[in-house]
Amino acid sequence: MPVGIAVREAWVEDGQMSPKEFKEYRPGTAFPGVIGRTAEESSPGWPQPMRAMPGAPNVLFIVLDDTGYGQFGCYGSPMATPNMDALAADGLLYNNMHTTALCSPSRSCIITGRNHHANGMAAITELSTGYPGYNGQIPFENGFLSEMLLQHGYNTYMVGKWHLVPSEQESAAGPYDRWPLGRGFERFYGFLGGDTSQWYPDLVYDNHQIEPPASPKEGYHLTTDLVDKAISFIADAKQVAPDKPFFLDFCTGATHAPHHVPKEWADAYEGQFDDGWDAYRESTLDRQKQLGVAPPDARLSRHDPDVPEWDSLPPDARRLAARMMEVYAGFLSHTDHHIGRLLDFLRETGEFDNTLIMVVSDNGASAEGGPTGTTNELQFFNNAPEPLEESVRSIDELGGPTTFNHYPWGWTWAGNTPFRRWKRETYRGGVSDPFLVHWPKGFKARGEVRTQFAHIIDMVPTVLDVLGIEPPATVKGVSQSPLHGVSFAHTFDNPTAQTLHHSQYYEMLGHRAIDHDGWRAICPWPGPSFTEGGKPFGTPITAQDLTELDAHHWELYHIDEDFAETSDLATENRDKLIEMIALWYVEAGKYGVLPIDSSGVQRMMIERPQITAARTSYTFRPGTETLPAAVAPRVINRPFSITADVEIPSGGAEGVLLCQGANVGGWTLYVKDSKLHYAHNYVRRALHQVSSTETVPEGRCELRFEFEPTGEPDIAHGKGTPGRARLYIDRRPVGEADIPVTTPVAFNPGGMTCGANPGSAVTPAYQSPFRFTGTLHTVTVDLSGELITDVQTEIRMHMARQ
Structure with missing residues (x-):
């Protein structure tokens, strides 16, 4: 039989046709049938469907965010992670796996098998610059594992955090070729940026934005939603093609800030961290030695000079820090619980034993909470830390929808026990991370520790190795670069095997x-x-x-x-x-x-290429998708105006005309109680607002807001430019107020929406989504400085989302 032809017998009912061979051929090879004058004289052949090898395993990557070496129970932590522990007990735990120290770079390595600078991912996409190793655009010659496995009959799913597309390409204008569906994933559900609220996430389904299916009051949480969607993706395909394997890249928003979790999960850890971070490190290292994840002679790295001694903190600071860690611990345990639901589904469907599972974190524990921790991570990015007394006043809200909280440096340092430092730095605390491998049908070893050096660029080569697949020469017609990683599959059943990975460089934000x-x-x-x-x-x-x-x-x-x-x-x-x-x-x-x-x-703040020419006027319409911060008009630290063309029905109307941000920081222009209002939420610390002295008339009218700077920003101290806010109805001044301080750098989340406030409300004056109930024709944002009032010198500045 010619190569590339599969032959099966076609059984024909009722004798209508005589049986013929059922022939399949690989596309691109010669047609194996016979073409005569009529079908009676001919013999058919069919292009062969893409099928995986019989018995090919499923592949499941579970990528956590900002989870340190000393934070899984199986790595010595006192935090409960029973499902991770079970994978380790029935599989392999590696104590010498390495990452890049930051999320986008690490994720690019995990999915391509190439080093992060070669992927253009020297840092997160929001910090891209105009050099090949730094531009935030993964070359198409660096194929994704999804693209490789798609060529071998796999279903491919991406669920959760992406963060692998330039920020300026996250909008509905695209381009979409670096979104998940453009890089070999057949289905996607998650978020494109670096972080998002677990209660009010920025969700994308395939190639379009959606709103969460429920509210926090109805029990919504992002981790639960992601697991539900992952299960449904697998179930959808398995009911049709039960033997078709899948590759699922499951990337939680956890345990990145905000540390959001139902209160009962945090309360389960009440009092367990009152001894502080020094005690945590000591007890965790003891357990690590008992578990074999640290050598018997391992010593704790020195006390970090940036971290105060626990006993030196005043009582309120200890109480706040302990509660922040309780919330984090609950968040991690909650995440483990829901990952357990995904694993239970695989068990129920008989897929668990033949699923190659790799669990990893993208970097060490994160220090973005600052030295004291924060109720709002946005303060970190805006150089605006809140005083201790303000944080303490919010202690009972930590983990809930009104905060965007993150723990202090001391817990970061403890979370990376026994190593030095943390995320963003290339000491082992930043780059040495938990890594588990589980595959009952693939290897015999159970509950063993592997000490061989490895790096996340080795994950793709290992998967291809065990599947017997050669790296493709081309993907979508693009010639492929060599993989940089090497397989560690030879270590699965051989604890003394030598590593094949001998040298590995690191560079992250100048730390080498x-x-x-x-x-x-x-x-x-x-x-x-x-x-x-x-x-x-x-x-x-x-x-x-x-x-x-x-x-x-x-x-x-x-x-x-x-x-x-x-x-x-x-x-x-x-x-x-x-x-x-x-x-x-x-x-x-x-x-x-x-x-x-x-x-x-x-x-x-640097200029980056945009898909359209620079302009000073932006026009929006209701019902359109939220604009990501990277492509929204930059209204920070400059004069600007917002003009809404509205039609007010008899009896009045209310709702948001245009807004940006959320309850942890942003601004909103809206109509309520027949008045026009503007509110600026300064990093959740203060709310500055102005309201019209006149009612908004019925009929068609123009509603306008102007901001005129009255001073210079002090970015280093977390203060954006002060200014004068004015409101107009049909170009008549109807309200004025001075805003003493504005947000200096960025909003996070920073999306801009016309006609509604999705997610959490920027101001407590209304409940989201507070859609406008009149007719909203257009809203125009003008950055030219051409105000109705006098104009001071325009201040130009750029912001980005972390």
Whole structure:
């Protein structure tokens, strides 16, 4: 039989036709049938459907967010993660897996098998710059695992956090080629950005926005919703094609901030963290040694200089910090519980034993809560931390819909026990993460620890290895680059097998490191800690800085003998250190790491290519999708106006004309009680507003708001420009107020919506979505500075969403 032809017998009922061979052929090969003058004289053949190899396993990636090495129960944590623990007990736990230290870069590695700079993902997409390693656009020659498995008969699903598309491409205008459905996933349900509210998420279904199917009062939570959707995707296909395998990339919003969870889950941990972060680290390391996830001679890394001693905190600060950790612990346990529902579904359907499951976090625990923690992460990004007394007043709201909370640095440091530092930095606390593998039909080992060095770029090569699939030469006609990772499948049943991954570089926001055959060299920036470096996170590196760093500030650790980087050997092993530094530069050249850029806020504000020419006037209509912050008109720190063309029916109307943000920060222009109102919610700390002195008339009219700056912003201290707010009805002034401070950098969530306030309400004056009940023809935002009132010099500034 010719290659590429499958032959089956076609049984024909009632003798209407004589039996013929049922022939299939691979598309692109010769037609195997016979074509005569009539069907009677001919023999058919069919293009062969794409089918996976019989018995091919399902593949399930479970990617958590900001979950540290010491936070799963099976990694020594006191927090309950019974489903993760069960996977470890019936599978393999790796104690030497590494990530990039930040989410978008790590996710790009997980899904492509290539290093993050080679993916254009030097940092999160919101910090992209105009260099190949930094532009936030994963090249199409770096194919995704979804694209590879689609060619081998798999269903492919993406559920949860994406964060792999440039922010300016997240809108309904596209382009869509870097959205999940453009990169080999057949179905998608989740969110495109870096984080979202667990109570009021920014949801996308396939290629369009949707609103959550329920409210928090009705029991809605994003994690529950994501698991429900993952189960339904699998069930939809399995009822038709039960033998067709799937690849599911399941990426929770948890445990990234906001730490949102039903109160009873947090209350279950009441009092369990009152001893503080130092005690947590000590007890966790003891358990890690007992479990074998840390060597018997492992020592805790030093007390971090940026973290206060627990006993030095005043009572209110300890009470607040303990509650923030209770909320986080409840959030993690709640996430584990719902992942357990997904695993239970696989058991019920008989798919569990033949599903290759890999569980990983994208980086170490996060320090974005600042030194004291916060009730609103937006304050961190706007340099506007709230005083302790304000945070304490909100202690009972933590985890609920009115907060966007994150714990303090001390718990970040503890969450990465026994390692140093955290997310965004390349000490082991930032890049060494929990990693579990479970596949009962694939290997015999149960409940064992694997110590071989590995990196998340190895996940794709390992999957292809066990499936017997060669990396494709092309994807959608695009020639493919080589994979950078190597398979670790040989370690599944061989605990003493040598790693095949010998060298791995790291660079994240100027913080550098390299692993090579059990040695580790690190060059921290701005220093081993903020206290010692004397500079804040995001300080740009100059050429002079880099020369000084390379000459005097690299550290050297023998990780094979010093698990937690406790003994710097740079002085006594100078030759080894020089060898490691040179190797870092070789790898940097190979993978597009240069130029080194450690800047933070500066990168958030730079100009990026847009799909349309720059303009100063934007027109919106109700019923359209929410604009992501990256493509919405930038109204921060500048004069602007909003003009609504409305028609008010007899008896009046009410509702939102235009708004941006949410209850943790934003602004809204709306009609209520027959008056026109504007409110600016300053990072949840203050609400500044103005209302019209006249009623809004019936009939067609023009409603207008203007903002005129009256001073300069003080971004370093969390203050946007002050200004004068004015309201107009049919171009007559009807209200005026001074706003002493505005949001300086960004809103998060920062979407702009016309005709409604989806999600949580920007102001407590109304309940969302508060859709406008009159006729709203258009709303125009003008950034030209052409106000009805006098205009001061326009301040131009750019914001981005973290």
